[in-house]
Amino acid sequence: MITEHDERTVLNAVPDRLLIGGEWVEASGGRTVEVMDPATGEVIRTIADASVADGVRALNHAVAAQQSWGSTPPRVRAEILRGAFDLLQERKHDLALLMTLEMGKPLAEAYGEVAYGGEFLRWFSEEAVRIDGRYGSTPEGTGRMIVTHRPVGPAYLITPWNFPLAMATRKIAPALAAGCTMVVKPATLTPLTTLALADILVTVGVPAGVLNVITTTDTIELSDALISDPRLRKVSFTGSTPVGVTLLKQAADNVLRTSMELGGNAPFIVFDDADLELAVDAAMTAKFRNIGQACTAANRFIVQQGIADRFADAITERVSALNVGRGTEPGVDIGPLIDDRVVRNSSRLVDDAVSHGAVLRAGGDPIDGPGTFFQPTVVDRVGDGMLLATEEIFAPIVGIRRFVDEDDAVRIANDTPYGLVGYVFTSDSNRAHRMIDLIDTGMMGLNVGVVSNAAAPFGGVKQSGMGREGGHEGIHEYLETKYTLMPAPYSR
CATH class of the missing domain: 3.40.605.10 (Aldehyde Dehydrogenase; Chain A, domain 1)
Structure with a gap:
């Protein structure tokens, strides 16, 4: 204590x-x-x-x-x-x-x-x-x-x-x-x-x-x-x-x-053949580490249609169970955002998505009281043009969008001026190797949610x-x- x-x-x-x-x-x-x-x-x-x-x-x-x-x-x-x-x-x-x-x-x-x-x-x-x-x-x-x-x-x-x-x-x-x-x-x-x-x-x-x-x-x-x-x-x-x-x-x-x-705008791509439990565990780490305030944080959850509903249900359940509070308190998963500006920006991103047809599944609001806290949030059915799809989030917000096939996933993932890190979840080793070549990032996690290691070269391409x-x-x-x-x- x-x-x-x-x-x-x-x-x-x-x-x-x-x-x-x-x-x-x-x-x-x-x-x-x-x-x-x-x-x-x-x-x-x-x-x-x-x-x-x-x-x-x-x-x-x-x-x-x-x-x-x-x-x-x-x-x-x-x-x-x-x-x-x-x-x-x-x-x-x-x-x-x-x-x-x-x-x-x-x-x-x-x-x-x-x-x-x-x-x-x-x-x-x-x-x-x-x-x-x-x-x-x-x-x-x-x-x-x-x-x-x-x-x-x-x-x-x-x-x-x-x-x-x-x-x-x-x-x-x-x-x-x-x-x-x-x-x-x-x-x-x-x-x-x-x-x-x-x-x-x-x-x-x-x-x-x-x-x-x-x-x-x-x-x-x-x-x-x-x-x-x-x-x-x-x-x-x-x-x-x-x-x-x-x-x-x-x-x-x-x-x-x-x-x-x-900056970063990391894609987190989940294919139909992925291990769902592994992908959800990794998503929680890739998104909520450091309260989502990391350039390597998963920013855009791009999930294939056949697995998207199950993924959204599973991650909503996990996010809804997160404990918010001061980081020194036992059992706290999510601490405060760094200042009021980040809290206001989080509300702006969520409100924009919902106003353009996205579905709010969990959270979505600042938390009243001392400190700069924001509810862990899940927004489903994010689409092109929404701010959650284009801006670096830097907050505990999961934005899920769906894709049809591999070409569609690559197009969505690369549709950004940033290229720091990407995450790909698939059980197909050939597809995994294709993703290494096709996703425009300086780093990639294949079936893992954290890539940082002192022995590895950290850095990005494009505007990252x-x-x-x-x-x-x-x-x-x-x-x-x-x-x-x-x-x-x-x-x-």
Whole structure:
């Protein structure tokens, strides 16, 4: 049982200042910003609110530390990351509770994020010592080619509010492993977990200036200043597509390396031959993980006609049984949405669908009282043109539409500018392989409802972004490739 004393103890342990040059410092002019608990609407912590000048000062330290950190032996960088993984395990209870308090997800899911986020520290501790190159003869035999990799340089890492630990480790860990220094800007809605992570990294020996963390309400102005600075060499952003497009335009002026993990509109395709029980179990996970507030969340449930009624009945029964409440309470399945804007948008999406002929099977309304809660919802017979079919939902809303055959399913699934992840359920292995080729996404789950893994490349196509995080590919987002030619070593 989580007590008020437990909550206050965890919150008070979080640094409330900016991490700049290895020191925890106040923001210029003593500016502060309040962090709210979305389940209660109450202020849970007041922290530093950085100015543009603070951001530039953080970049100054990152630039000053780059040469030393970039030349630090890979084994040393690896041991620091491994130490961070170990200390994170020791503090997992505090980190999980902290995430639930500032973001709202149920405590059990917060523990899952601690485990997932920690794996990026462990994975990239192992990748740090495996940055490879190659040596070989030119085709003509007249010279020898040497291909090496070196750090990109100072990076600006912008993380979202919905996975405050995992999105931070997914960017910080490969940057540290590759030898890059950085300025990290967590979301203003959920900055506390990132500050707690920074405290872990400082404790295990990340040198001063290598990691700088800036919390700010002047997001646009601070980002403009850093991205326009010619000393910055890399931008990594996770968030909405419109913001990502703006950052890409800004990054073009200095030809910065960019990684963009943007919006999603994931299809969840269920064929007639699918294992219904498996598909429903996976649908619950793919939709309601993180209260539906995930770019990988199943957004469009595309179900073949022969199984659609049974699928809709089964998932409606499951959704109607979900428990809504504060994430610290026992037995809670669905916590609050992050703020009032998301609640209002959820109502807008449901109302639009029903007004255009969709059938509301469960939920559909905000929940009165403190906090920003919305009923777990099922909307059946969603059709073309409805907002539930075109917009990223980011809420606990299942929208079901029907399809006739495989070609129809592929058409509906690909009818979106996004392409992050797709889910396909079928017992036909040939069809499964066709779906891998035909569905326009950067990731796919075949008969599974969760695809994320630190050892796998995470990322999308089309307007869902560019670059990959995690896997062997993830560290190369922070490395430049250098080619050297030398004469062939002829014998005398």
